[in-house]
Amino acid sequence: MKWGNCMLELTNYFSKRDRLQKILSSIRVVLSDFNLKNKEEAIKADFYRLNDEHFNLVVVGEFSRGKSTFVNALLGRRMLPVSKSPTTAVISKIIYGETSEYIVHYKSGESKTISESEFNDIKAQSEGDVLSLDGLKDKLKSLVKHQEKLDDIDFVEIRYPLSLCKNNVEVVDTPGTNDLNVGRVDITYNYLKKADAAILVLMATQALTKSEMEFLREQIIGNQVNDIFVVINGKDQCKTEDEQERVIKYVSDNLAKVVSHELKVFLVSSKQALTWRRKEGGEKLPMSAAKFLPKSIEQTGFPTFEEAIGKFLDDERGNVKLEKYVRKAQSYLNDIDSQINAQYDAADHSTDELKEQLAQMQPKVRRAQSASRFIMESMKTRLLAKEAEITNASRQAFMDMRQATTDAFNECDLGDSPEKIKHKIDVATTPIQKAFMEDTIRQQNNWMQAEWNKALAEVKAIWSDIDLKSTVNVKLPAHFDFSSDITTGVELSSAKGITGGDIAAGAVACALGFGWLALGVAAIGIIANSQENTKRRADMQQQLRTNFDSKYETFNRNVVSRYNDYVSRNCKKLQSAIDARLNDMEQSLNSIIQLKEESEGDAAKIMAKLKEKKAVVERLRRELDEVMA
Template sequence: MTTTQGDSMDDALGQFQKRQNEVTGALEELSDLARSLGAKSLNERIGRDLVRKLAEDRFHLVVVGEFNHGKSTFVNALLGHAALPVGVTPTTAAIHHLRYADQPEATVVFSNGRRESFPFEQVRRFSVGGDSHPDEVDFLEVGYPAPLLKERILLVDTPGVNDLSLQRADITYSYIPRADAVLFLLDAGQILKESERVFLQDKLLKASRDKIVFVITKWDLLNKDEQGEALGYAKEQLARLIKDPVVFPVSAEESLVRAEKGETGPESSGMPELVTHLTRFLAEERGRILLDNALGEGLNVVKLLQKGIDARARAIAMKSEDLARRIETLTKDLQGQAGTIEQRRVQIKEEVAGIKASARKDLERFVDDVIRQLPNVVDSAKGEDLKQYLPSFLSDTFQRWAEAETKEIATALEALAEKTVALVKDDAHESAKRIAETMGTGEVKRLDVQVDTFRYDMGIAALFTVGIGVMFANVLLGGLLALAAPILALALRGRFEGEYRKKALEQAPEVLRAAAAKVGPKIDEMVDDFAQKLDTWVVTAGEELHREVLEVLKSTEDARKSGLKDEAATKKDVEEQNARLGAAETRITTMRAELWAPAPAKEPDADRVRVADSDLN
């Protein structure tokens, strides 16, 4: 990447980094308060779930395009070095996760979860025609010292194919919906082919309309007049699919050559303008979601800490025997709470078992229905077309079933999650009442500590726009199609030499059942994974209030027994803690308001090309 491109990232991402450090500082202040109160579990949760998560979060940038669109050259231009193999045929056989590393490194992650490091120079083994086995590979993790990757960006390079409708299902349904931005590559010599138009309309725009950046590659191959004509055509056609499309013409080859030679100064490749827009979008639009989520969780922690400070203040005035008795009462109550939590967990298991059983029955019915249709399908197809038609029929029919089934499963799981959250909130309110009575505070307001953080635990950046149900449906569908599609589309090809119809009727049911045998366990696995996250959340949320108050009381009791502080000193501590907490709450509330405050009016982005009547004339 050239110096100009590197400089273009500094402003927006530098501002985001500054904000991120401020948010981290505010959370660490809460952590210090929790530690001083003796709330060990809360202190650990702040560090584990908030501070560390914020530090580890990355912007996911996904590159999509048909082969021969210069995709590998474009990715290399973003990296500022020819790190990945380039060719005139499809080169990327496996998904590449490109992250920052001080030295080039590579790891292959297999479908079964096994990881295996290998020399960076052997990355090209995973290109088309290499000696690797992409079907066994989940993705390739590549570390590289590129400035763009250092700025909290994970670049996902997807396999280029000759038809995007054949793109790997897990890219379409899993990677793209969860991406923070999608770079959709178009070829300057053949802008918006019909296959690309269909893919955009049927797949991409449904889940990612607000985060697509269109990149026209090989811009330097056109002369000035051709460039004007091509840009006008691209804008006109894209405007029919998406309002106000963002379009950048680039010459990745020119940018890469400059970077390799170490040239600096102004350039006409279009890459600096693209990088400027991209980093600004990630920092200002997607970055705010990450920071807002962390600040919202911080305010939830403030509420818990306030409960702890109140408990400590009341404990100071109690006699040691009285304090011990109340701690014992709360401990027993927490043990009783464990029974309520277990009841919620059993309910989750029962409903999940029902969802999986229903899905299995639906799968069996689907297979039986398709097998019954096969004689008519085979008889109606012309003999010479059967070899191509039958696999397509099986794949298309399965995809339609899978889309409907995954939506049904996701709807059921989302309803289960919402019901569980509501029940746990009711349980927490009842716990708060009992704690208040035990501590002698009488009736309390409905618990204001937020326990509905399940969305956060599932990944708020992705769920901000699509919701738990849609996200799970996409991920599940991608997993099912990735398993079944190769079996359905390829297993029958090449087998029909001679008696096409007879062999089709014999072998198609076997192929369909083989696909179902793969898909059934995958449904169970992914539903169980969702249920496990919900189960873990129930345990954490259900015990949280009791545990934090108990830890504070025991800390106060231990200090009293040890004679470390007298009552006056402890009261002073509580007053200081209360003042610090109030200041922390004000700081976080102010930061959150400023995060979403309207930005000052500024000149339109010169780097962002939009559809305008003047551009088309």
């Protein structure tokens, strides 16, 4: 993998991945001999999922730390706009694409392709301009409109033919951690939890401020994000090597106070690295940029950082990603072993005996299938009956947020900017939103798990009717037996999306569509007509209450609708798992009969074929062990 002028290849990871994919393909061929179509489809899906696995690099840091310049230097070109002022930002995901493309993904699920200039407008909206009163009114209106657009956006996807991203690396640029928008900061924290590596960007001239230490302690260490690379920007601003060493030592010593393990710390010059790579890429540099051109890329500190993070991805994180597919491959081989053992046991039985047993089994399977569907429908009905409890909980949470918003507004000064008023409302409502979201998710997942345990017990009770062991002395494959957990390999969907685009902290104004959006325009009137302050405040309070009340039905409807989708999705998934088990059982017995017919009932021929398959399985097991050795 080429990062700018520095060659880094994830050779170890991709070599192991390719070998593992070949093993999965070989296992699929063996599975086809047993007519296990569901298993074949499952392993095919695993093959493509493994191919699509990517590494997430999440870049975090406060405003004015050179974060965007760092990302641009990492990518080798100016992909993100850079501003000296704090910016109103959105999450940007940078991935590989054959052509340049900017795609806005909205919380509604819709997406839209935009131009680079439109992206720059979204990504960097400067704040803090000094304006006249008339100018302020226009600016407030513009900010309200701009913020409304931002609050509808989930993230922006940037596709570009970048060498870094071509090898399944995705770079996520996040808003500043000192952003006043609580919702955007909370989204940053959520991305951190999913990161393969977090890159914390500091500035050499003001490294590890109090707020940065708090962010590190509470949000990174507190959320058990352990794979952290600390990048200190501004190496070019350190005049001597001694000064560079002092900066690194200061940061390392202070990190040791809050982090139990040693963190990787790197001093770099993003500005110089970007300039070097722009020139190496054939770009003609203007004089304003050429003055930052270093003597070599090594002088910028970037190669050392890139080599370290490349090795980490290639080895540690790469192995973590591969191990789950190795476990799945081992499970498939265990299934094949069970099939082979069943065919060994069936070798002494006549074809007619097995056909008779298959004929007796088929109506039992149909009855079991019908009974299981009734059980799943009953489970679904019981879960959907929880709607009243959901409605009561959402109503209470909504009323609590309504009161918190009113109280927060009453504490605002009438001259406060819309952004400041919005921030106070976000801070006041965040604990309520988080509590509602977490309690609702936990409760709904508990409902689902309890109902599934009950349904599984009922399904097991009807399974004995299909037990062939009492009539034919054939040791059935383990997956015929519902005493083993049928949900093995079946992942229940979590209720994490039940609140409508994940009502995260600070989402009152964006996910629910009220708060400062209405507040902002009214605030213009307050600032411009301060003599009517008392009346304006009363009008605003009433407007807030009315706005809340008008949004409740939509809010509750979204919560209930998403819960219903969650229930239906999981019930369908579980029913499919049951049907697949029943189908596999029939197909397995058919494959036993087919083997006997092909071998003309010759037990010796059957044993020889089974030994060949057994040898293939053992060879594939050895190859699996070698992949992770």
